[in-house]
Amino acid sequence: MRELVLTRHNELIDPLVRVWGWEIPVYLFLGGWVAGMMILVGYFLLRGRNREDTCVCSVLPGTSFVLLSLGMGALFLDLEHKLYVWRLYTTFEVTSPMSWGAWILLLVYPALAAAFALRPPGILRDLFPAVDRLSRRLDTPVGVRGIAAANLVLGIALGIYTGILLSALGARPFWNSAILGPLFLVSGLSSAAAFGHMVARHQEERELLARSDNVFLAIELFVVALFLVGLLSSSQAHVAAARLVLGGPFTAPFWVLVVGAGIVIPLMIQLLAVTHRIAHTPVGPLLVMAGGLALRFVIVAAGQVSHWAKV
Amino acid sequence: MARYGMVIDTRKCVGCTDCVVACKTENQVPEGLNRDWIADDATGSFPTLHLEIRTERCNHCDSPPCVACCPTGASHVDPFGAIVLVTPEMCIGCKACLASCPYDARFVHPDGYADKCTFCIHRVKDGLDPACVSVCPTHCMTFGDLDDPNSEVNRQLASRPPHALMPAAGTEPRIFYLT
Numbered sequence: 001m002r003e004l005v006l007t008r009h010n011e012l013i014d015p016l017v018r019v020w021g022w023e024i025p026v027y028l029f030l031g032g033w034v035a036g037m038m039i040l041v042g043y044f045l046l047r048g049r050n051r052e053d054t055c056v057c058s059v060l061p062g063t064s065f066v067l068l069s070l071g072m073g074a075l076f077l078d079l080e081h082k083l084y085v086w087r088l089y090t091t092f093e094v095t096s097p098m099s100w101g102a103w104i105l106l107l108v109y110p111a112l113a114a115a116f117a118l119r120p121p122g123i124l125r126d127l128f129p130a131v132d133r134l135s136r137r138l139d140t141p142v143g144v145r146g147i148a149a150a151n152l153v154l155g156i157a158l159g160i161y162t163g164i165l166l167s168a169l170g171a172r173p174f175w176n177s178a179i180l181g182p183l184f185l186v187s188g189l190s191s192a193a194a195f196g197h198m199v200a201r202h203q204e205e206r207e208l209l210a211r212s213d214n215v216f217l218a219i220e221l222f223v224v225a226l227f228l229v230g231l232l233s234s235s236q237a238h239v240a241a242a243r244l245v246l247g248g249p250f251t252a253p254f255w256v257l258v259v260g261a262g263i264v265i266p267l268m269i270q271l272l273a274v275t276h277r278i279a280h281t282p283v284g285p286l287l288v289m290a291g292g293l294a295l296r297f298v299i300v301a302a303g304q305v306s307h308w309a310k311v
Numbered sequence: 312m313a314r315y316g317m318v319i320d321t322r323k324c325v326g327c328t329d330c331v332v333a334c335k336t337e338n339q340v341p342e343g344l345n346r347d348w349i350a351d352d353a354t355g356s357f358p359t360l361h362l363e364i365r366t367e368r369c370n371h372c373d374s375p376p377c378v379a380c381c382p383t384g385a386s387h388v389d390p391f392g393a394i395v396l397v398t399p400e401m402c403i404g405c406k407a408c409l410a411s412c413p414y415d416a417r418f419v420h421p422d423g424y425a426d427k428c429t430f431c432i433h434r435v436k437d438g439l440d441p442a443c444v445s446v447c448p449t450h451c452m453t454f455g456d457l458d459d460p461n462s463e464v465n466r467q468l469a470s471r472p473p474h475a476l477m478p479a480a481g482t483e484p485r486i487f488y489l490t
Contacts, residue, residue, distance in 0.1 A: 001354065001356050002352075002354050003353040004353075006350050007328060007350075008345045008348035010344050010418040011343065011418065013409065017410065017415060019406040019419075079404045080405075080406065080423040080424070081423035081424050084383075084400065084404070084423075087383040087402075087403055096407075099383075168380060168411075169410050169411045170413075170481065171410065171411050171413035171480060235479065308479055310352075310476070310477065
């Protein structure tokens with residue numbers, strides 16, 4: 001028998017830690033999704049697909065810009081000392097993933113803006129001749145390759161960072177896994193491919209994105225399994241953390257929303273679509289994106305209640 | 312340079328909460344929040360029960376995860392006594408330090424910044440003990456320099472086998488308990 005009674009009742013801490021609410025999962029989801037879209041943009045640019053008027057790579061940068069701004073808005077809402085947010089950019093703390101993230105985000109915006117400027121909407125070209133001039137200047141083989149490389153590298157960095165942000169917090173055994181970075185990266189990629197699948201106008205692109213999404217979902221399933229195996233083969237605190245989703249209070253949301261509705265069901269729907277047994281529908285992609293959001297909510301919530309043995 | 316720490320004799324601690332009241336008064340800790348607290352830890356099964364009463368606070372770890380994860384440098388190790396502190400005007404209130412602390416020793420001050428025990432650095436600089444130590448009616452707490460082999464904390468540590476909280480978390484806490 002063990003009974004520990006504390007006289008402490010600090011808000012957000014007791015009886016269970018709940019320092020991060022909806023804002024952080026939403027930010028992590030949008031950040032991962034944008035990271036995936038940057039990687040896809042980089043791929044399409046390297047393949048020279050930007051020459052096509054209908055290429056999905058002309059839609060993704062602008063969408064990413066909006067989504068990332070929404071995510072950063074959520075992050076800002078979470079801050080308790082909002083007026084001091086500028087302090088993030090007065091230093092670079094090498095051991096702090098959040099500091100890395102702040103600086104990565106500062107580089108992500110110009111990379112997205114450059115990708116957007118390669119093929120801006122006609123109305124922008126007409127209204128602002130400078131946009132048209134910039135677009136022509138960037139649209140050279142070297143320029144396109146440079147923008148593609150920047151989007152690929154920064155996309156991977158952004159996607160992994162959203163996982164490292166949590167995994168670096170060793171006090172919470174559920175988060176304390178190096179697998180979280182790859183898990184969030186592949187989840188972001190699958191959300192991005194799902195979104196591209198939904199908005200692509202080119203049949204060939206839609207097929208390609210659906211097929212690649214299926215590969216990402218299969219990898220995600222494998223990485224989820226690795227994540228759990230990693231926790232279960234570690235210390236007693238990590239095993240207890242894994243049990244939060246293996247019979248514990250987060251079992252239903254994790255297996256039903258994240259794995260079932262977010263990975264397995266859309267994977268089956270999209271497998272039928274790419275083998276031409278059913279038509280492409282937005283159901284699969286929407287489930288993938290909802291699953292990506294649910295993944296962040298479950299991971300953030302379960303991580304906060306996981307802890308080391310108190311003595 | 313000193314490396315301050317604390318030794319707490321759990322056979323002397325009666326859980327009177329004088330230390331808690333002293334801390335709140337000395338540091339004007341807002342209502343409903345605590346920088347230090349009492350833990351009643353009962354283990355075993357009848358009739359071989361064991362009760363340990365402890366006064367707990369930030370462990371001012373040698374390897375503080377709250378400092379490592381801080382994105383602005385607001386959480387830092389002060390050169391004076393290696394005490395872990397927060398600079399309120401550098402803190403953005405991201406709460407990463409709250410999530411990183413295995414002891415849950417931090418909280419958000421109503422003004423928005425992360426707050427915690429400071430070992431009463433303002434008193435220690437004047438040659439005084441932290442407020443919690445100075446008011447303890449049973450003298451269960453000893454504060455001093457862990458790097459000084461002749462300090463009272465080191466004499467206490469040598470007197471009985473000490474234990475720290477959650478050593479598996481790997482933060483190298485500097486508060487030790489004598490059982």
